[in-house]
Amino acid sequence: xxxxxxxxxxxxxxxxxxxxxxxxxxxxxxxxxxxxxxxxxxxxxxxxxxxxxxxxxxxxxxxxxxxxxxxxxxxxxxxxxxxxxxxxxxxxxxxxxxxxxxxxxxxxxxxxxxxxxxxxxxxxxxxxxxxxxxxxxxxxxxxxxxxxxxxxxxxxxxxxxxxxxxxxxxxxxxxxxxxxxxxxxxxxxxxxxxxxxxxxxxxxxxxxxxxxxxxxxxxxxxxxxxxxxxxxxxxxxxxxxxxxxxxxxxxxxxxxxxxxxxxxxxxxxxxxxxxxxxxxxxxxxxxxxxxxxxxxxxxxxxxxxxxxxxxxxxxxxxxxxxxxxxxxxxxxxxxxxxxxxxxxxxxxxxxxxxxxxxxxxxxxxxxxxxxxxxxxxxxxxxxxxxxxx
Numbered sequence: 134x135x136x137x138x139x140x141x142x143x144x145x146x147x148x149x150x151x152x153x154x155x156x157x158x159x160x161x162x163x164x165x166x167x168x169x170x171x172x173x174x175x176x177x178x179x180x181x182x183x184x185x186x187x188x189x190x191x192x193x194x195x196x197x198x199x200x201x202x203x204x205x206x207x208x209x210x211x212x213x214x215x216x217x218x219x220x221x222x223x224x225x226x227x228x229x230x231x232x233x234x235x236x237x238x239x240x241x242x243x244x245x246x247x248x249x250x251x252x253x254x255x256x257x258x259x260x261x262x263x264x265x266x267x268x269x270x271x272x273x274x275x276x277x278x279x280x281x282x283x284x285x286x287x288x289x290x291x292x293x294x295x296x297x298x299x300x301x302x303x304x305x306x307x308x309x310x311x312x313x314x315x316x317x318x319x320x321x322x323x324x325x326x327x328x329x330x331x332x333x334x335x336x337x338x339x340x341x342x343x344x345x346x347x348x349x350x351x352x353x354x355x356x357x358x359x360x361x362x363x364x365x366x367x368x369x370x371x372x373x374x375x376x377x378x379x380x381x382x383x384x385x386x387x388x389x390x391x392x393x394x395x396x397x398x399x400x401x402x403x404x405x406x407x408x409x410x411x412x413x414x415x416x417x418x419x420x421x422x423x424x425x426x427x428x429x430x431x432x433x434x435x436x437x438x439x440x441x442x443x444x445x446x447x448x449x450x451x452x453x454x455x456x457x458x459x460x461x462x463x464x465x466x467x468x469x470x471x472x473x474x475x476x477x478x479x480x481x482x483x484x485x486x487x488x489x490x491x492x493x494x495x496x497x498x499x500x501x502x503x504x505x506x507x508x509x510x511x512x513x514x515x516x517x518x519x520x521x522x
Contacts, residue, residue, distance in 0.1 A: 149463050175474065208400050212400035216406040255300065260283055279295075286322070300329035302329050312445055314448065426497045428501070459478075469514045474507055474511075
């Protein structure tokens with residue numbers, strides 16, 4: 134007996150679900166060269182346009198000169214540098230929490246936090262549309278795992294009635310494929326009433342939402358009492374790499390002692406930590422980036438409404454256009470590329486069957502003229518592809 138990999142791949146092709154890696158040949162930016170073509174990109178999570186900012190690049194170079202490139206060991210051996218420590222302290226201050234702990238990726242942060250906090254005999258309750266890393270972490274924790282209806286406090290309350298042991302409620306802050314916000318005030322009230330903790334994965338809100346860019350918790354005026362466990366990523370709005378968990382002294386010490394993805398992983402490059410510190414300064418100094426982004430979001434949504442496009446209820450840089458079938462979504466994306474615009478076609482299993490979409494993402498580096506160019510291209514591509522079915 135052998136693995137029949139070819140048939141599995143063929144099935145993906147037939148269902149229009151096969152994925153390809155575009156080859157990027159320029160730094161991140163509103164205009165990129167992909168697979169040898171110059172395109173206006175509306176598919177990056179570099180929401181504030183910091184991934185290629187001169188100050189961030191310079192800080193990376195200076196960090197490498199000072200600290201070298203590799204972390205060399207895990208944080209608990211000899212890999213926890215002064216640069217890492219300074220970034221943790223800065224992130225803790227920025228989020229208004231006593232401590233923060235760096236992880237190499239958001240996936241590892243979620244896995245480390247959830248599996249360290251709950252186990253067999255406990256309960257973990259998650260939104261049905263949570264990111265794959267959260268769902269995987271819940272399953273791997275060994276705790277009793279269940280999912281409540283999307284953004285539905287009543288459904289969560291029903292699940293909480295059946296919860297056992299220590300109970301962790303987990304939600305995305307901004308849902309990455311729909312762009313909508315978690316109803317954190319209601320969810321936290323429901324969780325607190327049952328003495329459950331709430332954990333928020335703010336990967337797509339951190340840097341973008343809130344008066345200072347501190348994310349969805351700041352956006353809703355909540356604190357550590359309502360959201361004891363806050364995760365944020367640094368490879369999206371902050372333009373660098375890695376992630377962190379912020380919370381109480383006891384929480385962070387618990388993660389240091391029990392989070393296996395933290396304990397058994399070489400630390401990220403200290404040069405990246407230096408770059409992220411500079412990025413954090415820019416997030417705090419350049420409020421205009423968030424203001425400009427809101428202007429672009431409003432402009433895109435107004436233009437899409439005039440075109441009759443099926444947008445989702447998103448106030449964020451993530452602006453999905455529901456297409457339906459995977460084949461149609463791919464063909465519209467291909468036509469957009471022919472017109473010089475790059476937008477990702479998101480298909481199952483990332484989204485439910487029948488809800489394939491174009492995931493438009495806007496950044497502070499885009500101009501209003503580029504957004505208008507996107508709208509013109511969408512009008513042409515969708516009218517050309519869909520009526521022929």
